[in-house]
Amino acid sequence: MIGFEPSDDQQALREHVHQFAVNEVRPRAVHHDQTMAYPWEAIRAAHEAGLMNTHIPEKWGGLGLGCVDASFIAEELAWGCTGIGTTFEANGLALEPVISGASDYLMEKYVAPMVSEVRMAAYAVTEPNAGSDVAAIRTTAVRKGDHYVLNGSKMWITNAGVCDWMFVLAVTDREAGYKGMTGFIVERGWKGVEVGKKEINLGQRCSDTRGVTFTDVEIPVENVVGEVGKGWMLAMGAFDHTRPLVASSAVGLARSAMEHAVQYATERKTMGKPIAQHQAVSFMIAEMARDIEAARLLVWRAAWLKDQGQRNTKEASMAKAFAADMAHRVASDAVQVFGGYGYNSEYPVEKLLRDSKIFQIYEGTSQIQRLIIARELFSGR
Ligand SMILES: Cc1cc2nc3c(=O)[nH]c(=O)nc-3n(C[C@H](O)[C@H](O)[C@H](O)COP(=O)(O)OP(=O)(O)OC[C@H]3O[C@@H](n4cnc5c(N)ncnc54)[C@H](O)[C@@H]3O)c2cc1C
Numbered sequence: 001m002i003g004f005e006p007s008d009d010q011q012a013l014r015e016h017v018h019q020f021a022v023n024e025v026r027p028r029a030v031h032h033d034q035t036m037a038y039p040w041e042a043i044r045a046a047h048e049a050g051l052m053n054t055h056i057p058e059k060w061g062g063l064g065l066g067c068v069d070a071s072f073i074a075e076e077l078a079w080g081c082t083g084i085g086t087t088f089e090a091n092g093l094a095l096e097p098v099i100s101g102a103s104d105y106l107m108e109k110y111v112a113p114m115v116s117e118v119r120m121a122a123y124a125v126t127e128p129n130a131g132s133d134v135a136a137i138r139t140t141a142v143r144k145g146d147h148y149v150l151n152g153s154k155m156w157i158t159n160a161g162v163c164d165w166m167f168v169l170a171v172t173d174r175e176a177g178y179k180g181m182t183g184f185i186v187e188r189g190w191k192g193v194e195v196g197k198k199e200i201n202l203g204q205r206c207s208d209t210r211g212v213t214f215t216d217v218e219i220p221v222e223n224v225v226g227e228v229g230k231g232w233m234l235a236m237g238a239f240d241h242t243r244p245l246v247a248s249s250a251v252g253l254a255r256s257a258m259e260h261a262v263q264y265a266t267e268r269k270t271m272g273k274p275i276a277q278h279q280a281v282s283f284m285i286a287e288m289a290r291d292i293e294a295a296r297l298l299v300w301r302a303a304w305l306k307d308q309g310q311r312n313t314k315e316a317s318m319a320k321a322f323a324a325d326m327a328h329r330v331a332s333d334a335v336q337v338f339g340g341y342g343y344n345s346e347y348p349v350e351k352l353l354r355d356s357k358i359f360q361i362y363e364g365t366s367q368i369q370r371l372i373i374a375r376e377l378f379s380g381r
Pocket of ligand 1: 090123126158201365367368
């Protein structure tokens with residue numbers, strides 16, 4: 001039996017988050033886009049409403065929500081504003097490898113406090129010369145007695161300027177390839193951690209993206225996440241949980257773009273009738289509805305597999321690639337429906353088009369998702 005309807009509890013969760021997005025996220029979206037200010041008020045409100053870090057296990061005081069539930073939250077927050085939503089989701093990405101691998105000591109010290117207080121985290125893997133090619137990272141951590149010494153630099157790290165700690169992937173054994181990489185928790189305030197300027201990006205402009213430099217940073221051995229040499233698995237494994245959520249955020253953005261397009265197409269008249277009555281326009285919007293629905297089903301399938309404890313790498317990449325490409329196309333078509341007004345920042349869809357582009361880039365580009373899908377299809381042949 002295949003079920004496509006959320007349970008009553010899940011429906012209540014969606015409605016709760018939607019109301020939150022209506023009251024706390026969407027009204028702030030334009031301000032944060034224009035000023036690029038970090039959305040602390042929305043974050044505090046989300047924390048208060050229990051919508052931050054929802055997958056922290058109950059053992060550590062969290063809600064222990066699964067990936068399907070988190071996908072509902074991500075879609076609604078993104079419907080409100082994906083710039084604000086990304087600041088929340090980046091916490092989830094940083095937490096994922098830690099929840100999967102960390103000792104009780106690290107969970108108690110770094111993860112449990114995020115339930116009671118507003119604390120931000122960052123996932124620091126990409127480097128100036130290694131994005132898609134994670135195996136090419138150069139940051140090193142060398143063991144010296146009871147600590148490691150970290151040197152190198154990271155790039156494009158979301159939440160870098162506001163986080164309390166980062167999950168950092170570093171090379172601990174150059175000869176061992178990806179098996180020579182280890183994950184660490186590094187506090188932003190430690191000596192030798194230098195965070196760069198806030199990058200000015202095309203979209204999602206309130207999200208805090210920066211480079212980070214590590215110069216002889218001393219990391220206590222207790223801050224190794226999981227085992228030495230298992231960092232790659234933890235860092236890459238995190239995407240099985242987070243890519244469906246990025247995809248869900250893309251669905252939320254596309255839904256918002258479509259709603260604006262529907263509204264405008266009913267109001268705007270040309271040649272004596274609302275433009276919705278011109279088939280060229282209504283078909284564009286019909287395709288938006290079709291593709292949003294298809295993307296959401298891919299998200300739910302990938303998230304459901306994850307919650308069942310089944311391997312979902314291929315499905316997570318399918319959801320991410322399809323939803324990202326779809327959201328960018330839908331946002332672009334929404335601009336088209338608005339005509340000249342769509343190209344102007346007084347109207348909402350211009351921001352959505354700018355915001356949508358990043359879905360094809362972060363957490364693995366659309367090309368890399370296709371690479372993963374193809375590898376999964378051809379593996380063993
Ligand atoms: C706003 C923003 C936020 C981000 N947040 C984070 C974060 O929090 N933490 C983090 O670690 N990283 C983060 N990133 C980094 C992001 O994940 C990388 O930018 C992304 O993985 C691409 O890497 P790159 O920029 O080095 O591009 P490259 O890897 O240099 O790729 C350039 C182009 O070549 C294509 N390409 C590369 N290799 C192949 C291949 N083998 N086959 C086909 N095509 C290929 C890519 O798809 C792309 O189109 C963020 C990036 C941005 C812009």
